[in-house]
Amino acid sequence: xxGATDVHxxxxxxxxxxxxxxxxxxxxxxxxxxxxxxxxxxxxxxLEAELIITSLGHQVVGMARSADAAVEVASRExxxxxxxxxxxxxxxxxxxxxxxxxxxxxIASLFVSAxxxxxxxxxxxxxxxxxxxxxxxxxASLGEAIRKAFTxxxxx
Amino acid sequence: VSxxxxxxxxREDIVEEGERNFRELADNAPVMVWRSGPxxxxxxxxxxxxRFTGRSMEQELGNGWAxxxxxxxxxxxxxxxxxxxxxxxxxxxxxxLRRHDGEYRWVLDNGRPYYRADGSxxxxxxxxxxxxxxxxxxxxxxxxxxxxxxxxxxxxxLLQELQHRVRNNFQIMLSLIxxxxxxxxxxxxxxxxxxxxxxxxxVGSAQRLFHRSGAPxxxxxxxxxxxxxxxxxxxxxxxxxxxxxxxxxxxxxxLLLGELSxxxxxxxxxxxxxxxxxxxxxxxxxxxxxxxxxxxxxKSCAAIVNVAAGLLDAPLVLNNPVSIIFRPGAAx
Numbered sequence: 177x178x179g180a181t182d183v184h185x186x187x188x189x190x191x192x193x194x195x196x197x198x199x200x201x202x203x204x205x206x207x208x209x210x211x212x213x214x215x216x217x218x219x220x221x222x223l224e225a226e227l228i229i230t231s232l233g234h235q236v237v238g239m240a241r242s243a244d245a246a247v248e249v250a251s252r253e254x255x256x257x258x259x260x261x262x263x264x265x266x267x268x269x270x271x272x273x274x275x276x277x278x279x280x281x282x283i284a285s286l287f288v289s290a291x292x293x294x295x296x297x298x299x300x301x302x303x304x305x306x307x308x309x310x311x312x313x314x315x316a317s318l319g320e321a322i323r324k325a326f327t328x329x330x331x332x
Numbered sequence: 333v334s335x336x337x338x339x340x341x342x343r344e345d346i347v348e349e350g351e352r353n354f355r356e357l358a359d360n361a362p363v364m365v366w367r368s369g370p371x372x373x374x375x376x377x378x379x380x381x382x383r384f385t386g387r388s389m390e391q392e393l394g395n396g397w398a399x400x401x402x403x404x405x406x407x408x409x410x411x412x413x414x415x416x417x418x419x420x421x422x423x424x425x426x427x428x429l430r431r432h433d434g435e436y437r438w439v440l441d442n443g444r445p446y447y448r449a450d451g452s453x454x455x456x457x458x459x460x461x462x463x464x465x466x467x468x469x470x471x472x473x474x475x476x477x478x479x480x481x482x483x484x485x486x487x488x489x490l491l492q493e494l495q496h497r498v499r500n501n502f503q504i505m506l507s508l509i510x511x512x513x514x515x516x517x518x519x520x521x522x523x524x525x526x527x528x529x530x531x532x533x534x535v536g537s538a539q540r541l542f543h544r545s546g547a548p549x550x551x552x553x554x555x556x557x558x559x560x561x562x563x564x565x566x567x568x569x570x571x572x573x574x575x576x577x578x579x580x581x582x583x584x585x586x587l588l589l590g591e592l593s594x595x596x597x598x599x600x601x602x603x604x605x606x607x608x609x610x611x612x613x614x615x616x617x618x619x620x621x622x623x624x625x626x627x628x629x630x631k632s633c634a635a636i637v638n639v640a641a642g643l644l645d646a647p648l649v650l651n652n653p654v655s656i657i658f659r660p661g662a663a664x
Binding site: 291 | 492495496499500502503504505506507508510511513514526529530532533536537540562563
């Protein structure tokens with residue numbers, strides 16, 4: 177048994193290392209209306225995501241249920257961010273799609289998945305994602321993850 | 333020069349007697365024995381070897397013995413033999429050797445260089461034992477191990493699939509409530525739906541820690557607090573002794589902290605704080621400094637707090653601080 181210690185909570189992406197003007201610029205950029213693609217094979221979950229994204233003032237430019245469709249819509253619409261589930265319809269998964277979209281279009285994905293095992297997380301890191309939100313999540317945490325994705329500058 | 337000068341005929345007699353003694357000893361050994369000269373060629377096999385192979389000494393001498401080695405093992409065997417022989421080093425190798433009845437048996441062959449009295453290299457001695465039964469047992473064990481590992485991998489994959497589905501269904505439930513909340517115009521009803529979503533999410537967050545593939549059934553309280561705090565912005569400083577919690581205790585913490593996040597915030601600080609201390613007899617005291625006035629008035633909150641006390645299997649004191657002494661760990 178060890179002595180009492182404080183539990184330090186993990187800090188999310190923040191602007192502490194930036195100059196105040198840079199931090200303000202990023203915060204301001206995060207509030208700009210952005211174009212977001214939703215990739216999710218569960219329709220109820222994608223409907224909720226659409227409502228949240230819209231309520232934040234952003235625009236949903238498309239919805240895809242498979243990796244191939246995600247790449248196709250992303251190529252056509254050139255969104256600012258992709259909200260990417262990992263398990264999708266079809267043979268490829270969301271990590272395959274995110275890597276392809278990142279490499280060919282330079283667009284980052286915010287992963288939203290029930291998979292958080294080390295192998296999946298390591299594979300997901302190869303897509304240099306804008307974040308990773310683990311299901312189940314709340315409307316508030318999804319909104320916060322999207323805000324952080326833009327504030328951290330991963331998705332521009 | 334000291335010592336006795338021995339005539340050559342007498343020396344030959346001594347050598348012959350030594351050879352006879354060696355052969356007598358070797359023929360009565362309970363293992364198969366072979367011997368080779370400095371030229372790598374075999375010049376002796378004992379009786380047990382000849383009985384095993386069913387061949388004559390003449391057939392086995394030189395490189396004749398290699399005819400009995402299984403074709404799949406011969407090149408490996410010769411490579412080891414020649415390589416170690418040239419280095420004058422011991423070797424140990426296994427191979428299949430044809431028995432007199434035609435059946436190939438696994439033997440373990442240990443070879444070692446030997447030297448004459450004057451220190452010159454004389455060749456190699458080797459002994460072999462039949463290890464077929466051991467090999468068969470080893471193969472059966474390896475097969476059983478592979479089968480068990482395969483079954484474990486399948487179980488792990490199934491468990492991961494189940495966990496994925498449970499979490500996804502949790503998310504569908506939360507999404508349904510969220511959609512209902514987005515379209516709800518009555519602010520009170522909307523607030524209730526959002527509160528319901530938070531409660532479900534917190535319980536899901538706590539349980540996620542315990543229901544991981546390969547994870548132990550008990551989890552560090554710090555890990556539980558960290559997971560919950562991500563969803564509880566009004567949760568202030570947490571101090572805890574290292575304590576392991578089981579899934580019921582993790583769920584109880586999620587319920588308690590969730591209710592207090594809405595109702596228990598201390599106006600002065602805007603937060604509520606938590607301490608988990610180990611006390612005597614392997615028990616722990618959970619203290620939450622908070623405002624309990626609202627908690628007492630809200631019947632659903634009070635009911636959920638009671639459920640948390642039930643999960644901790646201990647009475648809860650609903651003052652400020654809220655405190656409960658329970659027995660942490662999977663055994664409770």
